[in-house]
Amino acid sequence: MRKPENHILVIFGASGDLTKRKLIPALADLHKQQLLPDRFAVLGLGRTQLSNDDFREKMKEGASEFSSKEGGSIDDFLNKLHYYSFNTKERAEYAGFREKLEDLDAEVGSGSNFIFYLATPPSMYSLVPQFLADQGLNKNEKGFRRLIVEKPFGDNLESAQKLNADLLEFFNEEQIYRIDHYLGKETVQNLLVTRFSNGIFEPLWNRNFIHHVEVTSSEDIGVGSRGSYYEESGAMRDMVQNHLLLLSSLVAMEPPTLVNAESIRNEIVKVLQSLRPIPKDEVDEYVIRGQYVSSKMRGKDVKGYREEDGVDPKSRRETFVAMKFFIDNWRWAGVPFYIRTGKMLPTRVTEIVIHFQPTPHHLFSDDQAIIRQQNQLVIRIQPDEGLLLKFGMKVPGAGFRVQDVNMDFHYSELADSYLPSAYERLLLDCMLGDPTLYSRGDAVEAAWKFIDPILKAWEEQPCIKVHGYPAGTWGPEVSDDLIEGNMTWRYPCKNLTDGLYCEL
Ligand SMILES: NC(=O)C1=CN([C@@H]2O[C@H](COP(=O)(O)OP(=O)(O)OC[C@H]3O[C@@H](n4cnc5c(N)ncnc54)[C@H](OP(=O)(O)O)[C@@H]3O)[C@@H](O)[C@H]2O)C=CC1
Ligand SMILES: O=C1O[C@H](COP(=O)(O)O)[C@@H](O)[C@H](O)[C@H]1O
Numbered sequence: 001m002r003k004p005e006n007h008i009l010v011i012f013g014a015s016g017d018l019t020k021r022k023l024i025p026a027l028a029d030l031h032k033q034q035l036l037p038d039r040f041a042v043l044g045l046g047r048t049q050l051s052n053d054d055f056r057e058k059m060k061e062g063a064s065e066f067s068s069k070e071g072g073s074i075d076d077f078l079n080k081l082h083y084y085s086f087n088t089k090e091r092a093e094y095a096g097f098r099e100k101l102e103d104l105d106a107e108v109g110s111g112s113n114f115i116f117y118l119a120t121p122p123s124m125y126s127l128v129p130q131f132l133a134d135q136g137l138n139k140n141e142k143g144f145r146r147l148i149v150e151k152p153f154g155d156n157l158e159s160a161q162k163l164n165a166d167l168l169e170f171f172n173e174e175q176i177y178r179i180d181h182y183l184g185k186e187t188v189q190n191l192l193v194t195r196f197s198n199g200i201f202e203p204l205w206n207r208n209f210i211h212h213v214e215v216t217s218s219e220d221i222g223v224g225s226r227g228s229y230y231e232e233s234g235a236m237r238d239m240v241q242n243h244l245l246l247l248s249s250l251v252a253m254e255p256p257t258l259v260n261a262e263s264i265r266n267e268i269v270k271v272l273q274s275l276r277p278i279p280k281d282e283v284d285e286y287v288i289r290g291q292y293v294s295s296k297m298r299g300k301d302v303k304g305y306r307e308e309d310g311v312d313p314k315s316r317r318e319t320f321v322a323m324k325f326f327i328d329n330w331r332w333a334g335v336p337f338y339i340r341t342g343k344m345l346p347t348r349v350t351e352i353v354i355h356f357q358p359t360p361h362h363l364f365s366d367d368q369a370i371i372r373q374q375n376q377l378v379i380r381i382q383p384d385e386g387l388l389l390k391f392g393m394k395v396p397g398a399g400f401r402v403q404d405v406n407m408d409f410h411y412s413e414l415a416d417s418y419l420p421s422a423y424e425r426l427l428l429d430c431m432l433g434d435p436t437l438y439s440r441g442d443a444v445e446a447a448w449k450f451i452d453p454i455l456k457a458w459e460e461q462p463c464i465k466v467h468g469y470p471a472g473t474w475g476p477e478v479s480d481d482l483i484e485g486n487m488t489w490r491y492p493c494k495n496l497t498d499g500l501y502c503e504l
Contacts, residue, residue: 004431005143006039006110010101012088012128013119014044018150020059023119024081026423028063031077035428039109043101044083055083088124091131098135113143115430119150126166133170148177148430153439155237156455157448164441177430178444182243183437184422184429187385187411191250191352192264194379194387201377202255204356205331211374212336212483214353214490215247217381218345222292222303222471223319227310234317236289239341241451245272246439247381248337251352252327261436265443272446276326283457284464288479290320292344295470295499302344302471316466316504318458319343322479322489325450338483344471346496350381353490364400373404378490385419386410470499477501 009027011019030036044055056078063077084100086093105112116132118125129147132138138145147167154160167176182188195201204210217239223230230238249271256263278286294304306313320342327337356375378388387409395401411419429437458464467476473495480488 001033001035002432003035004037004428004433005113006037006108007113007115007144007431008041008043008101008105008108008110009115009117009427009431010043010045011117011119012045012124013121014042014055014083015046015048015050015058016119018119019044020061022421022423023117023427024059024063026421026427028074028077029421029424030428031080036080037110037431039111040080041104041108041110042081043104044081045086045088045097046083047085047087049085050083052082056081088120088128088131091134094131094135098137101137111143112140113145114140115144115146115148117148117150122150122152125149125163129167129170138170138175144175144433145171146175146177146430146433147171148179148438150179151181151242152233152237153178153242153444154448155232157445157452160444160448164445168441173441174435176441177426177435178439178441179426180242180246180439181422181426182246182381183439184424184426185381186419186425187379187381188247188250189437190385191247191379195251196255205354207331207333207335209357210335211355211357212338212487213248213251214355215244215251215337215339215351216353216489216492217244217247217341217350218348218474219341219343220297220345220348222344223305223308223311225309227308229310230305230308230319231311231315231317235319235321235341235343236451236455240321240323240339241447242439242444244339244341245275245447245450247350247352248339249443251354252332252337254331259436261434264436265440269440269443269446271327271329272443272450274327274329274332275446275450276328277450278323278325278454280453280457280460283454283461286325286482287321287323287454288467288476288482289318289458289464290322290342290467290469290476290479291315291317291504292319292342292471293468293500293502293504295472295497297344297472297496304468304471305343316462318466320345320467320469320475320479322475322482323454324482336484338489340475340479340489342469342475345474346472347493348383349492351490351492352379352381353377354379355487364402376490384410384412386412466504468502468504470497470501472496473499473501 086097154163249268252271253267256267291305305319306315322340324336324338354377358374376390380386389407390404392402393405395403469475474491
């Protein structure tokens with residue numbers, strides 16, 4: 001594995017949750033694998049007053065699991081962490097920050113190569129690049145300057161377009177890395193390998209052989225301390241506009257000509273641009289929204305969304321979305337895609353299910369005892385990452401009784417099954433200058449273009465129902481009605497509670 005060039009990673013918002021829970025552990029893992037450059041430092045920024053030692057102490061928790069087998073030590077790693085306090089909203093304070101950065105650059109010998117990571121509230125995503133440019137920090141003729149932008153990338157098409165325009169005023173597209181952490185997941189990348197390196201799957205991967213596609217990302221937790229964020233965002237903006245549309249694009253894209261950023265991202269954007277718009281007056285036929293209500297989960301009372309901190313007791317914000325859509329192109333004409341996501345569902349699972357067409361004639365259908373499903377390929381993204389192929393086999397004995405059996409591969413069975421975290425992979429890629437697994441501006445806008453009319457319809461037509469589903473169930477029962485024919489979603493496990501469904 002190539003090591004990145006020497007540089008400093010500057011984290012805006014380093015006193016926050018993301019830095020501590022995701023970024024620092026990912027960097028510590030890179031350090032253990034000796035994948036950080038020899039001359040490297042992190043400069044954390046925030047208004048909170050912290051000394052370097054305070055910052056290191058605060059970050060130690062996430063980074064502390066170093067075993068003797070691994071490279072480096074926790075102290076080597078922590079010594080690379082530095083902190084500088086300033087208000088990143090104040091243009092005037094940037095001169096002091098630049099001096100601090102240049103001093104650290106001289107001390108470390110990082111060649112004036114900087115990555116700026118925006119882990120602040122989104123309201124600062126447009127400001128910071130502008131203030132960095134004021135200080136000449138957006139360009140380095142001999143080395144690099146890169147900008148990582150966290151989600152959410154806008155909250156509708158217009159704001160996403162504006163944010164793209166604002167960023168592009170000071171940084172060019174090659175310098176901008178828009179994070180969608182789902183692309184950093186090993187099993188999401190494996191989707192490309194499964195599709196494009198296996199002769200058995202690719203010939204079947206089209207409307208002739210695939211009946212429908214299902215993508216589920218469920219969580220068994222509620223919004224927790226993020227109630228006020230969720231009130232703004234809801235499941236459509238938080239999960240569907242980005243992660244679920246991205247997963248669907250990877251399932252649907254054409255083979256890229258090369259494995260590089262341009263080819264792969266060109267194919268992703270083509271899928272997003274081919275999504276058939278959902279007319280505003282048909283939204284309730286294609287999209288189901290739900291919100292969890294209080295119930296008992298695993299024997300314990302759980303709050304409904306409206307009882308969470310920071311949530312309006314009359315909120316109609318969705319914590320569940322299920323939807324059907326079509327991709328209007330040669331490969332997928334007429335194939336429905338079903339996607340769903342929700343909080344407080346019975347289990348945490350992200351999976352893609354490819355449902356193949358049934359055989360043209362049911363030769364063994366006389367047998368009443370067992371009703372078979374169609375062949376399914378289940379691509380499990382998390383947890384228990386792997387692949388499951390379901391197909392029919394003869395039940396031994398008289399007659400021709402057919403039963404579904406599984407061919408099941410689990411990543412955990414590989415001898416060397418280390419799965420890097422999404423942030424670890426994405427940070428390393430940015431350090432190496434590879435944007436393949438980051439979203440391109442046009443793709444983000446294409447996704448918003450598809451989602452915007454749905455959000456507008458929800459705003460403008462209060463008669464579109466918000467279905468209350470008891471925490472611990474698989475969401476509103478009506479979401480099964482979305483699926484055409486005599487089929488339902490795949491339920492990886494049962495409801496945890498019967499609860500009471502309601503309309504909100
Ligand atoms: N947490 C997560 O799991 C995820 C977060 N994200 C995104 O990452 C971003 C950060 O999230 P998170 O860490 O949870 O948020 P937090 O609220 O925990 O942290 C926000 C950070 O921004 C800093 N900040 C805010 N205002 C200023 C200011 N005026 N000057 C300097 N620093 C400022 C805060 O520092 P201080 O208060 O010291 O000034 C703090 O370090 C958000 O945009 C979020 O949407 C995306 C995916 C997951
Ligand atoms: O981006 C987000 O993703 C998480 C789910 O991520 P996962 O890697 O655990 O699947 C979700 O909880 C959060 O609401 C959302 O902002």
